[in-house]
Amino acid sequence: MFLRSISGVLIILILISVGYVLTQRGWFDENFSHVVSKIVTQIALPCYMINTITSKFSRGELFQIFxxxxxxxxxxxxxxxxxxxxxxxxxxxAKHxxxxxxxxxxxxxxxxxxxxNMALFGKASLPYVLxxxxANTTFFWTLGVYLIRLDGDAETKMTLKEVVQKIFSPPLLGFLLGVALVLMNISLPSFLNSDLKYIGNLTVPLSMFFIGMKLAQVGLTNIHWSKDMGGIFLGRFVLAPLLMMVLVAFAHVPVLMKQVFVIQAAMPVMTNAPVVAKLYGADSxxxxxxxxxxxxxxxxMVPILMLIVVNQF
Structure with missing residues (x-):
């Protein structure tokens, strides 16, 4: 499991490095990273969700995970x-x-x-990732956005329609459509499943390229340690996974679910945070x-967490 975690991190690191190096060389710019973000979130990921849910899960399995x-x-x-x-x-x-x-x-x-999670646990992890x-996307686009708005222009309003649209984003709609198809025992034509699979397979590499692009655009040299960063690191990499471990420790649920939830809890800050901050006049x-x-x-942190998770569960 340790070797698998190291291998999974290396896969991710290499893909991120490609996006980083190509951005440094001028192949990718800010506009292209924006396009990649839209391709992943609005096209590739919804297709990935529909294809995976309809091809890998039964009605009984879905009722068990909700x-x-x-x-x-x-x-x-x-x-x-x-x-x-x-x-x-x-x-x-106060402004932060x-x-x-x-x-x-x-x-x-x-x-x-x-x-x-796909690199560490394979496709079996997908339902727990979703x-x-x-839960995460609902919290961010409601309470999370409200808190960010308070840092900037608190008078700027987000309508109920806009909040609902953010929560029911294309990835979540793709997930819900896949679930609906399974619950209604509807099978998609084989050619359509193939198209969904091909497009969905763009999700992971493009996501990693995107992270590499953002790392290059922000600049690693601009990262300086601060008490704020210490607080965020404490929350993201210590308290969040520790809290999740406590919550699932004695639950009668699959071990894989426990492992995925702990890893998901310890992931970095959402890439949407700077975008929302800029929208509301906060410090993007x-x-x-x-x-x-x-x-x-x-x-x-991923290999370290994997060792802890394996020993814990």
């Missing part, structure tokens, strides 16, 4: 309260407190979490540095 939503929901709720306390412990500047609490509590379950994703550079720092450090 109650597991309670674990990430409870974990993130507790983390938000812990983050509120930590903003005073680390003496976070909303971002701090949002980044402390929410993890990058798609661009990093999905490929990491269960965690459902502050958020971008935290995304970059936690993403880079996660490559070190």
């Amino acid at each position: 109650p597991d939503l309670k674990f990430p929901i409870l974990s993130m709720t507790i983390l938000f309260f812990v983050a509120w306390l930590m903003q005073y412990v680390f003496r976070i500047d 407190r909303g971002l701090f609490k949002s980044m402390f509590s929410n993890s990058n379950t798609v661009f990093v979490g999905l490929p990491v 269960i965690y994703y459902m 550079d502050y958020a971008a540095v935290m995304v970059t720092a936690t993403t880079a450090f996660s490559l070190i």
